[in-house]
Amino acid sequence: MDPATIEERRQAKRALREEKKRLQKQQCPDLAPQPTPFRRAWRSTSGARPINGRSITLMTYNILAQTLCQRFIHPTAGDMLKWKTRRRMVMEEIAYYQPDLMCLQEVDNYDEFYKEALGKLGHETKRHGCLIGYQGDAWDQMEYRTIDYDNDTLCKPTQSTGNIGQVIALAFKNQKGGVILGNTHLYWRPPSTYERCRQGLIYRHHLMGLQQKFCQEDWVPLMVGDFNTQPSDPFYSIVTGRPFTETHLHVLETSRRPFEDDDPDYDPSKLDRDYDPAKACPDLIDIRHLLTHIGPTPPMQSVYSHHHDLWDHQQEGSTDFYGVGEPDYTNCAHVFKGTLDYIFIPVQAVLLDLLMLPPHHTIQPALPNQHFGSDHVCLMAKILLP
Numbered sequence: 001m002d003p004a005t006i007e008e009r010r011q012a013k014r015a016l017r018e019e020k021k022r023l024q025k026q027q028c029p030d031l032a033p034q035p036t037p038f039r040r041a042w043r044s045t046s047g048a049r050p051i052n053g054r055s056i057t058l059m060t061y062n063i064l065a066q067t068l069c070q071r072f073i074h075p076t077a078g079d080m081l082k083w084k085t086r087r088r089m090v091m092e093e094i095a096y097y098q099p100d101l102m103c104l105q106e107v108d109n110y111d112e113f114y115k116e117a118l119g120k121l122g123h124e125t126k127r128h129g130c131l132i133g134y135q136g137d138a139w140d141q142m143e144y145r146t147i148d149y150d151n152d153t154l155c156k157p158t159q160s161t162g163n164i165g166q167v168i169a170l171a172f173k174n175q176k177g178g179v180i181l182g183n184t185h186l187y188w189r190p191p192s193t194y195e196r197c198r199q200g201l202i203y204r205h206h207l208m209g210l211q212q213k214f215c216q217e218d219w220v221p222l223m224v225g226d227f228n229t230q231p232s233d234p235f236y237s238i239v240t241g242r243p244f245t246e247t248h249l250h251v252l253e254t255s256r257r258p259f260e261d262d263d264p265d266y267d268p269s270k271l272d273r274d275y276d277p278a279k280a281c282p283d284l285i286d287i288r289h290l291l292t293h294i295g296p297t298p299p300m301q302s303v304y305s306h307h308h309d310l311w312d313h314q315q316e317g318s319t320d321f322y323g324v325g326e327p328d329y330t331n332c333a334h335v336f337k338g339t340l341d342y343i344f345i346p347v348q349a350v351l352l353d354l355l356m357l358p359p360h361h362t363i364q365p366a367l368p369n370q371h372f373g374s375d376h377v378c379l380m381a382k383i384l385l386p
Contacts, residue, residue: 037093038371041356043310053384059099061378062226063090065106080368089373091117103183103224104131130183142169147206149199155285158195159258161187165203167210177218182207184225194255200235201294208297220385223344231322241299252287256280300344303351303381327357333375334366353382
């Protein structure tokens, strides 16, 4: 057959396939529609609001790496684990809320999908497993750094984890000052409290160091990410200026060593009388020396510590589980439900509006589900910078 005849037959087959699809849709009108992200409510804080300052919206979102979408980890997710479905859900959620600045964690398939998709929303991006996005028409990048926790010279790690942090200096276009924005994903293993605290201190040190390089008054630090840290953990107390408890100190001491797969049941939150101090790594700095070595910085506020006060308490299941105002969860997977993600801002900054956590019935039995494309929910706030 000549080329023209071959192409004609191809087009005829293509047209036949399209017609079959059209007829199937007509014959099956009750097919379930594509899932769409749940639209969450905003709440405004009460009280007097300063006139001077610049307001921004800031999002943090662990979008769940596709390489971690395995049935045994997410047994209730069903078709929501499919890459084409999840990526659409994640991007629709980001596009709906349109943050000025955003920090994403567990970002894979960047070159294949997210780079172009976020570019269409006007975001310039810096990524390294984690991703910082900012509206290119509103900000100028002045400096960007990555933090390698395994090889940072401030203090030795307990073990190699592969975790990183990012810090970026973004100047306001046509206006003085800017923000020092940090993004991170700290080590996940539950008993590794010391290592997680060490990484968090290094992250904070580099964030504040970049702020001091520019100008302390005009450049506002914003410390964001998935810290894999609950509000009851030591690092939350360090950041927010709360005192250490004896339990905190015990946990940090007993976890000053590496943890591997043969330690699945170790729970450092329990005061173990049989703990042997010899198990600690002798060449690792204890937490008090670590705090002194890295140096003190001013406490910060967690914007979601206001969540309990703004929550509609008529909704079923509203509690203050951690006792500090944080939501009951930001991660709701099959095996764990709790608060791990944060937006920390200076105490001088003002929270204007907060994106509330979704109602409890929308996250059941676990995430991802038909309402959310990740096992974490995004956090977002409108902030007035000093």
